[in-house]
Amino acid sequence: MEKFKCKICDENHLEIITEMRTVEIKGKKILYEAEYYFCPELEEVFEEGDLINKNLNRARDVYRKESGLLTIAEIVEIRGKYNLSQRDLAIILGMGEATISRIESKIIQDKSTDDSIRRIANDPLFLLEKLELNKEKLGKKYDSIKSILKQDQEVCIYSKKILELYYINLPKDDNIRGNANLNLGKIENMILFFLKECKKVYKTKLNKLLWYADFKNFQTTNYSISGLVYEHKPFGAVPIGIDEIIKCSSFIQMEEKENETVGYTYFKFIPLKEYDSKFFTKEEIETLQSIAQKFKDFGNKEISNYMHQETAYTQTIDNEIISYSYATSLKYL
CATH class of the missing domain: 3.10.20 (Ubiquitin-like (UB roll))
Known part of the structure; x- marks a missing residue:
């Protein structure tokens, strides 16, 4: 010692x-x-x-x-991601360097400042806009920050291409696609909706919320909300390409966490904005609300066990695409 x-x-x-x-x-x-x-x-x-x-x-x-705010270490990590000094971050956010210094040593940031710092890490377009606005103030740092940012943008472009490959090779059957085209804007706002309305939304639970919303909406309107295609997996239905979709989002941060007590990792989502209702029809909003109301207090295991009782799951096997035709047999909504 x-x-x-x-x-x-x-x-x-x-x-x-x-x-x-x-x-x-x-x-x-x-x-x-x-x-x-x-x-x-x-x-x-x-x-x-x-x-x-x-x-x-x-x-x-x-x-x-x-309080759902970034810790000092997390703020320093975000600065490190783009090699930002406290001065650089202050310029980008339009505040004094002393404020950033105090946040990292003496004071607790407000929610607005916290949201802006999160967007620096997770919204390439937001950061790019701030860089262009403050190009002269940043001087030589502008080029180095933009170079790192370009790599982030390339990751998003790559993820979208992977997503396109997933879906272009799927059957054209409307029962597979829910009579709808893949809509990234709707998917992003569906996720933001559930993050706001439900408790403890980790990856497993999110996958089931999306599945129930799409299949319930198909049951009542003959259309899925998102255009997502779902596969049978051990923990229930999983949307094809969901990881790539989240990587492309400017407003959803996914963090990998480790539960040391039981020895496994899980994925936590952090919303960077409120969902936008304009993406949805009145019927779709009603569907989302009914699903949130039903499952808001469910945990990962509970919602997985619940979905395992659905005909859509019992009549399909591992890695099989779950047809929207099973929406007619939803038993538990």
């Missing part, structure tokens, strides 16, 4: 210990892990210098996480 010099005893015998503490931030009680120095000679615990600031930032980061 690393030892630190004690200013009282003038010996290198200080140890760092951790302790759960509670502090109130913006009217909210925050439980966080604090670090303290322990002097074995005096048998006393105390904090000073860097530890004071470190503990304050630990508490602020807990508040950020509980």
